[in-house]
Amino acid sequence: MLQSKLFPKTKREAPKEAESINHKLLVRGGFIDQLMAGSWTLLPLGWRVVQKINQIIREEMDAIGGQEMLMPLLHPRSIWGETGRWGSAKDNPLGAQEVMYQFKDIRGKEYALSFTHEEIVMDLLRKNIKSYQDLPVYVYHFSTKFRNEPRARSGVLRGREFMMKDLYSAHVSEKDMMEYYEKVKVAYAKIFKRLGFNFRITEASGGVFTTNRTHEFQVLCDTGEDTIFYCDKCDWGENKEIFQGKEKGVCPKCKKGKIVKAKSIEVGNIFPLGTWYAERMRVYYADKNGMKKPVWFGSYGIGPTRVLGTLVEVSHDEKGIIWFPQVAPFAVHLIELPGAKNAKSVYDILKGEGIDVLWDDREVGAGEKFADADLIGIPVRLVVSRETGDKVEWKNRTSGKPELISLEDSINKLS
C-alpha cells in the first residue's frame, strides 16, 4: 500500500495522559485511536496486526477441532440470572454487576453487554445436545467483550471494550474434559510461541468452580502488572495469589531449579469449569444407559488486543516499535528517496510475489521517512535512492548495518 494514502499519519508526540509504552507508540504510529477511556479504534495498521494475531490463534484452534462461530453481544438479563452472575459480588462471589454493563431499554427489557459468553454457550448446548453422541463440542469466536473496569489504562492492555477469542468445550466426563484441557494448554503454548513471546504457564486458583487448578499464560515483561513465580529449570510456575506465603527456594517440582519472581502480562487463561454451569442452567445429556447427566464444561480465553499491546511492551526501542515478522502490519517497508528510478517497479515486483509492502512514496525528507519507519516498526526496510541504482538497500529494523543487494536476493530473503 502507498504510505501517502495510509490513514492516519504518524504523530510526533504521544498523548499527554499516556503512561504505558504501548499506548504511546501505538498512538504515535497510527495503530490505535482512543474514543474514550478504555475504548479504542483499531486503525488500519493496528487492525492488520490484530488480523495476523487472530489468524495464528484461528489455525491452532482449528487444529484441535475448534469450530468458529459468532455469538451476540447483547444478552437478556434472564440468562445471567440463571447462574446468579447478574448480581453483585457483594452478595455472591460470582456476581459481576460492578464490571458488567447492565441496562433497561425503553420497552423495559433488561440486558447485559457481553462480559463473557459461558451462559450463551450453555443456552446453545441445552437447545442442541441430547445424548452422549452429541458430545464433545468445541466452539469458539472472536468477539467484543465489555467490562466496566474502574481503572481503564495501560493503553490496549486493559480496556473497557476489547476483543477476545473465547473457546468453549463440552464433554461427557471430567476425564474427557481434562484431556481436552491439556490439549488446549498445548495449543495455547504453540500460539504464544508463534507470536514470539517469552512466557510461562502459571497455576492459578479454580475459584468456586472447581478444585482443579486453572492456568494462566504470562508473558515476562518488566512493565507488566502481574507478578509470577516460576522455576528457572523446569515448567513449574504459580501466580502471585496461590504462591502467597510460600518460600522462594528450590523448585518443588524438579528439586533442581530456583524459584524466580518476575513481572508479567497475562495474555491467556484456561478454566476446567466442571459441571457448575450445566447444573445451574440444566444442560444435561443422556448417557449410554439413558441416564441424564450434566455436561462437563471448559472455557479458554486469549485477548488479541491485549496481545497487540503486549507485543509492543516487549519489543520496541527508543525509536519505536519492533514487530516480529509473523505479526508485522507489512513484511517490508519500501523507502523511496529522491532520484530513485526503480521505486514503482520494486513495489510492483514485491507485490507480484505476494509480499505485503508499505511504499513510502511521500514527498518528505529522508529523515522524516526513516523516523517514521523506525516508529511503525516493520521488520525489513528496503531503501531505493539515486545511489542504489537498480539494487536495493536492505536493513533490518533491529540492525544498524544496511546492505546493498539485488531485488532478487531480497525476495529470496523474504520468502
Add this chain to the structure above:
Amino acid sequence: MLQSKLFPKTKREAPKEAESINHKLLVRGGFIDQLMAGSWTLLPLGWRVVQKINQIIREEMDAIGGQEMLMPLLHPRSIWGETGRWGSAKDNPLGAQEVMYQFKDIRGKEYALSFTHEEIVMDLLRKNIKSYQDLPVYVYHFSTKFRNEPRARSGVLRGREFMMKDLYSAHVSEKDMMEYYEKVKVAYAKIFKRLGFNFRITEASGGVFTTNRTHEFQVLCDTGEDTIFYCDKCDWGENKEIFQGKEKGVCPKCKKGKIVKAKSIEVGNIFPLGTWYAERMRVYYADKNGMKKPVWFGSYGIGPTRVLGTLVEVSHDEKGIIWFPQVAPFAVHLIELPGAKNAKSVYDILKGEGIDVLWDDREVGAGEKFADADLIGIPVRLVVSRETGDKVEWKNRTSGKPELISLEDSINKLS
C-alpha cells in the same frame, strides 16, 4: 470437516414462531440460533457463509482504496449529542432515541450502543485531518450494529443486533465526494453481482442531509418487505417513497422501457452526506490557501447478515437451501454410504487439492444423509458407496441427474 463432529445437528422441524423462509431453513440447517428476538448466533455453518460474503465485500472495498479497521461499539453520549442524533425523533428529524440503545452505567456515565458510526468516524477525522493533503480518506469496518426495532422478525433480515460493513469517505469538495460515490456505486454493483443476486439500484430521498438523491441496492424477491419501481429496459429505478404519486407508464429515462413494480429486499445503501456532519462536529481542513473548510462526507452500508438471509430467500426449494458456489459453506458435500471403500481417501485427496469438503461420515441411513444434504444446500454432492467402486457419483444440488465419474474428473470440475 467431518459431519459427525459438526455443531449442531440439523433439525427436522422449524421453530413454531418462524414465519420467513430464511428463519426456517437457516435454523433447521444449523446455520443460526436465536438467543432472543432479533438476536442470533451465527453457528459454524452460518459463520462460514458470512465469512465468504465478507471476503467478497472486502476485496471490492480494497479495490476502491478502502482501508479496513475496527471501531468501538460503546459510544459516549457526548459524541451523539454533537449532531443531535441522541435525541428523540419527535423533537428532531434525526433523533434516534427510539431505536438507539441508550443507558447510564453505575458511575453515571451515559452511553449509546453502535447504531451506526458516522459520528465516530468524524471524531477520528477531526483528530487526524489538518489540510487538503490529508484527504481523501476511505475507511471501513465489519462490525456489530444495534437497533431496537419494534418488530424484529423475518429471521436474520431484520435483527436488533446484526453485522454491517460500513464504509466512510471524506473529501475536499462535493465534486470529489460525488466521483467517489459513483465509484462505490459500481463497487457495490460488483459485490451484489458476485453474490449472485438479481438486483436493481433505486433512487431514494436524501432526507435532511443533502439535496442529492441517495441509492439503495434492492434484490428482487417475492418475499421482500420493500417495493420498488424499475424500468424493464434500462437502469432507471426508484424506491416506493419517491415514486409515490407517479404513474407506472413509460420509463422517464430511456423512454422505451416499461415501469415495473416489484417486491424486494434492501441489501445496501449509499449516502452522499455532504458537509452536514462536518459542520456540526467541526471537522475542517485547510485548503491550498490556508482557508478552513468543512469536510465532505459519504457513508455506504451493506448488511452481511441480511445478505445471508436474502441468499436463502432467493435460492431454495422445498427440500432446503441452494447456496451459490461462491458463498457456500463448503464446496462439496461428500456422502459416504455403506460399503464405500474410498471415502477417507476421496476426502483426503479433495482436501489436499485445497477444496473445502463436508464429509458425511455419520452412521445414519442414506435417506437421512440425502435429506440433510438437500437441507444444508452445498452445491455439489459426491456420493461414494458399494456401487461406486473407485469412482464417485456427482450430483448438483439443483439437478436430478447423478453422474458416475472419476475423482480426477470431479476435481477438474471443481477447480
